Amino acid sequence: MTGYLLRRLLGAIPLVLGIATIVFFVLNLAPGDPASIYAAPTVSAETLEQMRRNMGLDRPVHERYLRWVGSMVQGDFGTSFSRNQPVRDVVAQLLPNTLILSGTALALAFMMGILVGVLQAVRQNSWVDRGLSVATLFFYSMPSFWLAIMLILVFSLYAGAVWNWPLSFPASGMISVDHAFMGPWERFLDRIRHLVLPAASLALVLAAGIARYMRGSLLEVIRQDYIRTARAKGLPEWKVVVKHGMRNAILPIITLLGLYLPLLFSGTVVVETVFGWPGMGKLMVDSIFQRDYPVVLAGAFLFAVMVVLGNLLADLLYSLADPRIRHG
Amino acid sequence: MILAGALMLTLMACQGTDPETRPIQGLPPFCQEVLPQVDAFLGQEEQPTGDRYGGTAVAGGIGAIPDGMNGFALADYTGAQHMTFLNLMTLIQVDEELEPRPYLARSWDVSDDGTELTFHLRQDVFWHDGERTTARDVAFTYLRATHPETGFPNAAFWDRYVAGPEGVQVLDEFTVRFRLHPHAEFLDPWRAMPIMPEHLLGDVPPAELAQHPYGTRCPVGNGPFAFFEHRPDASWTFTRNPAFPPELGGPPFLDRYVYRIIPEQSTLHTELLTGEVDIQIAPPPEQAPRIIQAPEARLLDFDFRSYAFVAWNARQPALSDPRVRQALTMATDRGEVVEALLGGYGEVANAGVPPFHWGYDPTLRDTLGYDPEEAGRLLDEAGWVDRTGDGVRADQAGIPLEISIKFNPGNQQRRDIAEIMQAQLAQVGVSVRLEVVEWATLFEQITSPGDRNFDGVVMGWVTELKVDDHDLFHSSKVEQPFQWAGMEDGELDMLLDTLQLLVDREEAIPFWHRYQERLVELQPYTYFFFPRRLAGVSSRLRGVEMDVRGEWVTVADWWIPEEDRRDRTR
Numbered sequence: 092m093t094g095y096l097l098r099r100l101l102g103a104i105p106l107v108l109g110i111a112t113i114v115f116f117v118l119n120l121a122p123g124d125p126a127s128i129y130a131a132p133t134v135s136a137e138t139l140e141q142m143r144r145n146m147g148l149d150r151p152v153h154e155r156y157l158r159w160v161g162s163m164v165q166g167d168f169g170t171s172f173s174r175n176q177p178v179r180d181v182v183a184q185l186l187p188n189t190l191i192l193s194g195t196a197l198a199l200a201f202m203m204g205i206l207v208g209v210l211q212a213v214r215q216n217s218w219v220d221r222g223l224s225v226a227t228l229f230f231y232s233m234p235s236f237w238l239a240i241m242l243i244l245v246f247s248l249y250a251g252a253v254w255n256w257p258l259s260f261p262a263s264g265m266i267s268v269d270h271a272f273m274g275p276w277e278r279f280l281d282r283i284r285h286l287v288l289p290a291a292s293l294a295l296v297l298a299a300g301i302a303r304y305m306r307g308s309l310l311e312v313i314r315q316d317y318i319r320t321a322r323a324k325g326l327p328e329w330k331v332v333v334k335h336g337m338r339n340a341i342l343p344i345i346t347l348l349g350l351y352l353p354l355l356f357s358g359t360v361v362v363e364t365v366f367g368w369p370g371m372g373k374l375m376v377d378s379i380f381q382r383d384y385p386v387v388l389a390g391a392f393l394f395a396v397m398v399v400l401g402n403l404l405a406d407l408l409y410s411l412a413d414p415r416i417r418h419g
Numbered sequence: 420m421i422l423a424g425a426l427m428l429t430l431m432a433c434q435g436t437d438p439e440t441r442p443i444q445g446l447p448p449f450c451q452e453v454l455p456q457v458d459a460f461l462g463q464e465e466q467p468t469g470d471r472y473g474g475t476a477v478a479g480g481i482g483a484i485p486d487g488m489n490g491f492a493l494a495d496y497t498g499a500q501h502m503t504f505l506n507l508m509t510l511i512q513v514d515e516e517l518e519p520r521p522y523l524a525r526s527w528d529v530s531d532d533g534t535e536l537t538f539h540l541r542q543d544v545f546w547h548d549g550e551r552t553t554a555r556d557v558a559f560t561y562l563r564a565t566h567p568e569t570g571f572p573n574a575a576f577w578d579r580y581v582a583g584p585e586g587v588q589v590l591d592e593f594t595v596r597f598r599l600h601p602h603a604e605f606l607d608p609w610r611a612m613p614i615m616p617e618h619l620l621g622d623v624p625p626a627e628l629a630q631h632p633y634g635t636r637c638p639v640g641n642g643p644f645a646f647f648e649h650r651p652d653a654s655w656t657f658t659r660n661p662a663f664p665p666e667l668g669g670p671p672f673l674d675r676y677v678y679r680i681i682p683e684q685s686t687l688h689t690e691l692l693t694g695e696v697d698i699q700i701a702p703p704p705e706q707a708p709r710i711i712q713a714p715e716a717r718l719l720d721f722d723f724r725s726y727a728f729v730a731w732n733a734r735q736p737a738l739s740d741p742r743v744r745q746a747l748t749m750a751t752d753r754g755e756v757v758e759a760l761l762g763g764y765g766e767v768a769n770a771g772v773p774p775f776h777w778g779y780d781p782t783l784r785d786t787l788g789y790d791p792e793e794a795g796r797l798l799d800e801a802g803w804v805d806r807t808g809d810g811v812r813a814d815q816a817g818i819p820l821e822i823s824i825k826f827n828p829g830n831q832q833r834r835d836i837a838e839i840m841q842a843q844l845a846q847v848g849v850s851v852r853l854e855v856v857e858w859a860t861l862f863e864q865i866t867s868p869g870d871r872n873f874d875g876v877v878m879g880w881v882t883e884l885k886v887d888d889h890d891l892f893h894s895s896k897v898e899q900p901f902q903w904a905g906m907e908d909g910e911l912d913m914l915l916d917t918l919q920l921l922v923d924r925e926e927a928i929p930f931w932h933r934y935q936e937r938l939v940e941l942q943p944y945t946y947f948f949f950p951r952r953l954a955g956v957s958s959r960l961r962g963v964e965m966d967v968r969g970e971w972v973t974v975a976d977w978w979i980p981e982e983d984r985r986d987r988t989r
Contacts, residue, residue: 116532121859122501124859134572134574134575135574135575136899136900137567137569138570138571138572138574141567141568141569142570142572143625144570144626145568145570145629170630173485174485174486174633174635174651175485175486175487175489175492175629175630175634176632176635176636181651184650184651185651185652192762240685243685243686244689245687245694247694248688248689249691251693252692252693252694252715259693261681261690261693261695262686262689262690262693262695263655263679263681263686263687263689263695264653264679264681264689264695265653267695268475268477268654268656268675268677268679268695268985269475269985293810318527343465364682364683365683366683366684367653367679367680367681367682367683367686367687369650369651369652369653369680370652373682374652380858380859382859
């Protein structure tokens with residue numbers, strides 16, 4: 092097992108480096124240069140040239156590449172052009188925010204999705220199944236930005252300013268401005284309150300998809316002979332479904348988990364933007380538009396690492412769920 | 420579900436900031452050193468008392484302040500406002516009439532020949548860490564800003580100043596003298612350039628000033644508000660500077676001021692209506708009616724320093740005739756555009772001199788009004804006639820009058836302008852092709868002197884309080900990036916040169932008026948409008964006045980009645 096892990100991780104190194112290299116050269120092929128965001132009639136050509144020098148852009152591409160790889164191996168991702176801070180600091184400040192949001196959303200999505208999917212499969216063709224099918228399709232086909240804005244409209248604007256519900260949720264940010272003046276428990280609740288709408292608008296869409304997969308997969312398993320055997324043994328129905336059915340039906344869901352895991356790092360641009368959530372998704376998009384190469388490269392690198400880890404985790408979970416899959 | 424548990428722990432572990440002592444662990448060493456000094460100095464100053472003192476005001480805007488409170492880095496509009504009105508100080512400010520008034524400098528004098536400018540500084544201004552602000556800080560700011568290695572983006576501020584160490588002389592602790600070449604707006608740089616602390620940044624190599632942690636992690640200013648905390652992409656928090664000189668209005672009323680970054684306008688709007696945000700910076704015009712109706716907010720509108728236009732590339736044969744460019748303008752109903760796109764919050768523009776500028780010529784307001792017939796006549800005159808009956812004009816050789824208008828994606832207003840032009844020009848027989856080009860690429864296409872791959876491009880300029888179009892239209896700049904129009908006109912050159920030298924406004928006004936007339940005749944741009952800037956302000960926040968100087972010009976006078984303050988913020 093350790094040998095397998097080691098092999099997989101070693102094998103990932105060239106993959107991650109390859110991805111980073113491709114991104115590096117693609118970025119450098121794209122038109123426009125980072126100094127041009129500073130260009131204005133009042134900025135002289137010499138000043139722009141000096142800025143390029145200060146950013147290290149006056150060197151030839153291959154030299155920049157080697158220098159970048161060299162410092163990256165030592166954990167130094169350079170300095171962000173547009174934010175005038177070390178990339179490491181920028182990422183260190185924003186990554187935890189994204190982890191909180193996407194992590195909550197993923198956990199919620201898988202819990203809700205599996206639950207709904209199982210319920211539907213067990214009660215196939217009942218009105219519960221039909222109702223939930225409509226609901227999941229409704230959310231599945233909904234663009235997340237629209238859902239986000241609707242949630243804000245109902246649970247912030249109307250609940251807070253029009254209907255005066257006892258419970259309304261803040262439309263943006265991670266904490267209130269008076270967070271610093273709260274007690275520990277209040278602070279915790281304050282964070283949860285801010286998390287509800289963005290996490291819900293991410294999770295609902297994901298959960299809808301997961302539920303569809305879970306339903307289909309469990310329905311297929313439930314028709315198998317060994318399930319009939321289990322029932323024939325006289326096992327209670329919940330045991331048949333959970334212990335015998337789920338174990339096999341969960342495999343496609345594990346694949347989904349591996350696919351969604353990079354979301355933890357990349358965040359989602361749309362939800363972060365709509366809810367003013369200071370995270371990685373928005374950072375990456377801003378950086379791409381501003382040609383902030385060091386940030387984009389660091390982001391691409393971390394994203395590649397997450398994809399590799401997500402796949403690895405999924406493979407390991409397979410072997411837990413299905414003893415026939417063993418990694419020697 | 421281990422994941423969920425882990426998250427709970429993360430949430431619990433996220434320590435908030437204690438209102439009295441800020442966390443400094445994790446900050447760069449420089450900040451760990453200076454921030455405790457700031458806390459110590461501000462902590463021992465006596466806080467003012469009175470009904471109006473107290474509370475937290477929150478402004479929300481879509482833009483972050485990426486470069487922080489660093490006068491040596493490029494400042495976006497919001498950043499510049501926070502530097503000059505909150506955290507730092509400029510030597511002078513301008514009053515409602517845009518006339519200079521003392522600020523950090525209590526007075527100044529100019530030698531008779533206009534080549535020596537001496538500032539006498541206030542002696543009661545302290546950096547937030549307790550050091551006194553002196554003439555050395557002013558000289559340092561000037562020397563670093565003009566140092567080539569700094570890469571200070573607005574180096575053109577100093578074009579009329581004698582560069583380098585010969586240009587500046589510290590006469591004593593509070594007196595500093597500059598040498599300059601006579602110029603009409605010689606004081607203006609000192610309104611815009613915040614003075615930076617020499618005792619903290621004096622040892623930093625110029626090339627590293629822009630990236631120094633000072634700007635984004637721990638700025639130490641000397642203005643009415645001291646830096647407290649910066650959460651990237653989320654918020655900037657400032658607290659009252661109790662040591663701010665009484666003669667300049669004394670300490671501000673607010674305990675705290677927070678600038679929140681909320682990138683989506685409709686979310687920001689919701690936050691204004693639910694009371695989470697006290698000021699919505701620059702709401703789009705379509706939200707204006709809602710703000711006016713809301714009992715908890717009011718709408719302010721004021722002059723702004725920007726204008727939108729379509730620049731014509733007169734180097735292209737089809738656009739080389741000024742009559743054609745005039746026709747394009749007259750065939751476009753710009754008054755309708757102001758109504759449709761700005762909800763009436765704006766004014767049709769005919770030249771790049773905005774209405775708040777003393778040289779603005781109001782008599783030009785109605786020139787080049789919507790007149791498709793006259794536009795058609797001008798095009799006929801220029802030799803563009805519909806020869807085949809297909810609705811598109813062509814010249815004698817049969818080449819059709821087809822132009823392209825480019826714009827960048829992500830800016831709905833520019834797209835709308837281009838589309839309206841396309842539809843309206845089709846009615847006078849001009850075929851317009853719209854091209855959406857990603858910003859960085861578009862920028863390269865229009866600014867590369869050898870390339871200039873465009874006919875028309877939808878753009879906007881943000882001006883200073885002064886106007887200097889030298890780089891846009893002077894023939895000596897025709898091979899420079901920003902002479903998009905390709906103007907080479909003797910009279911225009913003369914006007915551009917003269918305007919920058921006339922110190923006496925009475926004497927200058929005829930030249931300013933003629934300059935605007937000449938732009939109307941030449942039509943290097945189809946000027947669209949001068950938009951008015953909007954702001955949604957919560958009704959609990961008092962003392963808010965905004966004008967062309969910016970949203971934050973009266974921030975030290977903002978106050979909140981005690982009963983309306985957020986309950987937990989003392």
